[in-house]
Amino acid sequence: MAVNIHIVEEPRWGATAADLLAGCLKAKPDALVSFPTGHTPLPFYAELAGRAAADAAPFRRLRAVMLDDYLGATALPSNFYRWLRRELFDAIGLDDSRLLRIPSEPDGIEQACSDFERALAAQGGCDLQFLGLGGNGHIGFNDPGADAATRTRVVELAPETARANAEYWTNGYVPTRAVTQGIGTILAAKRICLLVRGPAKADMLRRALHGPIGAEVPASFLQQAPELTVIADLAAAARL
Numbered sequence: 371m372a373v374n375i376h377i378v379e380e381p382r383w384g385a386t387a388a389d390l391l392a393g394c395l396k397a398k399p400d401a402l403v404s405f406p407t408g409h410t411p412l413p414f415y416a417e418l419a420g421r422a423a424a425d426a427a428p429f430r431r432l433r434a435v436m437l438d439d440y441l442g443a444t445a446l447p448s449n450f451y452r453w454l455r456r457e458l459f460d461a462i463g464l465d466d467s468r469l470l471r472i473p474s475e476p477d478g479i480e481q482a483c484s485d486f487e488r489a490l491a492a493q494g495g496c497d498l499q500f501l502g503l504g505g506n507g508h509i510g511f512n513d514p515g516a517d518a519a520t521r522t523r524v525v526e527l528a529p530e531t532a533r534a535n536a537e538y539w540t541n542g543y544v545p546t547r548a549v550t551q552g553i554g555t556i557l558a559a560k561r562i563c564l565l566v567r568g569p570a571k572a573d574m575l576r577r578a579l580h581g582p583i584g585a586e587v588p589a590s591f592l593q594q595a596p597e598l599t600v601i602a603d604l605a606a607a608a609r610l
């Protein structure tokens with residue numbers, strides 16, 4: 371495995387991630403890229419929005435694929451598709467024709483997950499997979515217990531993962547099931563970039579990169595990625 375670790379503070383943190391995407395798009399203007407939701411990538415997405423406002427050309431052929439969403443997302447007041455549209459896709463001019471959406475409707479979901487895997491492969495596979503790191507070591511919605519063979523599927527959220535997502539919801543409602551690219555799906559990407567910020571992730575980042583590889587820490591499977599880039603701020607990198 372080739373690992374490239376960048377330890378940088380904002381505003382370099384977001385710019386470093388944006389530079390990685392820019393390099394990928396320069397080599398392949400219609401690259402297929404997967405983006406996470408959450409707090410971590412926000413400075414990166416803000417940087418991309420700023421760059422697209424100055425020059426939209428590099429983003430014109432970019433294709434995107436979703437990493438995860440809640441099960442039954444369409445009926446929910448808040449979902450990852452809308453989140454990504456608001457925080458990133460509208461700003462970089464990415465319309466739905468260039469987006470491979472992860473299925474999220476309960477009816478026929480198993481078939482839809484297989485179809486999604488097939489569509490991803492038919493589009494040439496993911497060129498660059500950006501990921502955040504869960505406090506319990508999850509990537510996507512692959513909570514502890516998920517192994518390297520998992521593909522896109524419905525998952526029950528670990529209680530701590532559901533709690534961490536609670537702030538996105540009102541009236542105490544928190545979804546408990548989601549659809550996620552599996553670890554095997556994620557590892558099939560040609561290149562992976564793990565985005566990490568803040569002191570709360572420091573211990574988990576050390577375990578992910580230097581601990582034993584196994585389902586207890588799903589992010590540890592990233593040690594098996596063909597090409598891994600980590601972009602961490604000083605606080606997240608404190609225990610490396």
Ligand code: F6R
Nearest residue numbers: 406407408409410502503504510
């Ligand atoms: C979100 C996702 C999650 C987050 C992770 C970190 O689409 O796949 O795995 O990346 O929970 O979330 P934040 O960045 O909010 O700490």
